[in-house]
Amino acid sequence: MQGHKRALTESDQKALKKSVEAPADHSIHIAAIEGAYDAFIENWELTFREYPDLLTGPENWKQIEKYSDNLQRYLEFIRSKHLKMLESQRQGG
Structure with a gap:
């Protein structure tokens, strides 16, 4: 409704704050993807090192x-x- 004013809920306020504070270049998101990639590789390497028979069975x-x-x-x-x-x-x- 045009002209209707309502107070922002706490959830709305958090979402707005998050969107305003998010870097325009998405560096946080790229860092999260990089971290997931690194964790994936590290986890698989550790698993295969500890349990090499996984690769042969x-x-x-x-x-x-x-x-x-x-x-x-x-x-x-x-x-x-x-x-x-x-x-x-x-x-x-």
């Missing part, structure tokens, strides 16, 4: 391969989404 490898394939598909999805967004921007939409 056929049943274990089948599960690892499943997760690796799922991860690869997800990364390909993100790349595809990126390219579609770039194409959409080029077309003015």
Whole structure:
């Protein structure tokens, strides 16, 4: 409603503060992605170092391969989404 004024709820205030304080370059979000990437690599390396038979046992490898394939598909999805967004921007939409 035009002209209607209401007090911001605590949730609204927090969301507004968060959006105002967020860096325009998304450096916090990039750092979170980098941290997740580093943790992923470190976790897998530690696991394979501690349990090398995970890489040789056929049943274990089948599960690892499943997760690796799922991860690869997800990364390909993100790349595809990126390219579609770039194409959409080029077309003015």
